[in-house]
Amino acid sequence: DQQVKQNSPSLSVQEGRISILNCDYTNSMFDYFLWYKKYPAEGPTFLISISSIKDKNEDGRFTVFLNKSAKHLSLHIVPSQPGDSAVYFCAASDGDDMRFGAGTRLTVKP
Amino acid sequence: KAGVTQTPRYLIKTRGQQVTLSCSPISGHRSVSWYQQTPGQGLQFLFEYFSETQRNKGNFPGRFSGRQFSNSRSEMNVSTLELGDSALYLCASSLVVGQDTEAFFGQGTRLTVV
Numbered sequence: 001d002q003q004v005k006q007n008s009p010s011l012s013v014q015e016g017r018i019s020i021l022n023c024d025y026t027n028s029m030f031d032y033f034l035w036y037k038k039y040p041a042e043g044p045t046f047l048i049s050i051s052s053i054k055d056k057n058e059d060g061r062f063t064v065f066l067n068k069s070a071k072h073l074s075l076h077i078v079p080s081q082p083g084d085s086a087v088y089f090c091a092a093s094d095g096d097d098m099r100f101g102a103g104t105r106l107t108v109k110p
Numbered sequence: 111k112a113g114v115t116q117t118p119r120y121l122i123k124t125r126g127q128q129v130t131l132s133c134s135p136i137s138g139h140r141s142v143s144w145y146q147q148t149p150g151q152g153l154q155f156l157f158e159y160f161s162e163t164q165r166n167k168g169n170f171p172g173r174f175s176g177r178q179f180s181n182s183r184s185e186m187n188v189s190t191l192e193l194g195d196s197a198l199y200l201c202a203s204s205l206v207v208g209q210d211t212e213a214f215f216g217q218g219t220r221l222t223v224v
Contacts, residue, residue, distance in 0.1 A: 043155020
């Protein structure tokens with residue numbers, strides 16, 4: 001069962017604009033959420049995380065928003081840069097298990 | 111369609127032992143990647159297999175090895191286990207190598223080394 005879903009397999013945005021990647025989860029026991037970025041032929045690298053006690057976490061151009069009532073989180077990248085083009089995975093943890101979404105491929109066009 | 115299946119789900123081993131983990135990808139997927147997830151190091155890439163060949167390898171010692179069979183199922187082996195090998199081991203399958211596409215993760219195998 002897919003407890004973490006990224007319903008958009010791909011997203012294309014113009015350089016300088018905002019990229020919004022979405023992620024939905026079903027398990028209310030998840031209390032820690034992460035975003036990973038992955039380039040081709042490499043493993044994912046950690047990008048940003050958020051605990052369930054917060055609804056927003058910011059790190060430079062990257063902001064993650066958490067809506068616990070909707071079981072939804074999103075990653076905002078502002079402004080988007082061509083180097084941001086990669087596959088982005090969201091992940092959720094309940095302290096024991098970690099579940100991943102299938103990924104969203106972001107393409108930022110110059 | 112069935113998702114990625116990893117077995118076993120939980121495993122307890124003692125130091126010095128060896129362990130084999132299994133991953134069955136989604137039907138039709140030919141690429142399987144393995145990752146180690148620990149609280150301190152986060153998600154780290156182990157290796158990737160495609161068509162029975164290792165295509166990419168992360169920065170892990172030779173105690174970590176893997177292989178892929180003709181039906182795309184993959185196994186990961188860790189020899190001479192150390193306490194620090196305790197982690198959640200995840201595999202992910204995708205249609206093609208490089209994972210510049212969707213990847214589907216299994217539930218993982220929780221390995222505890224005592």
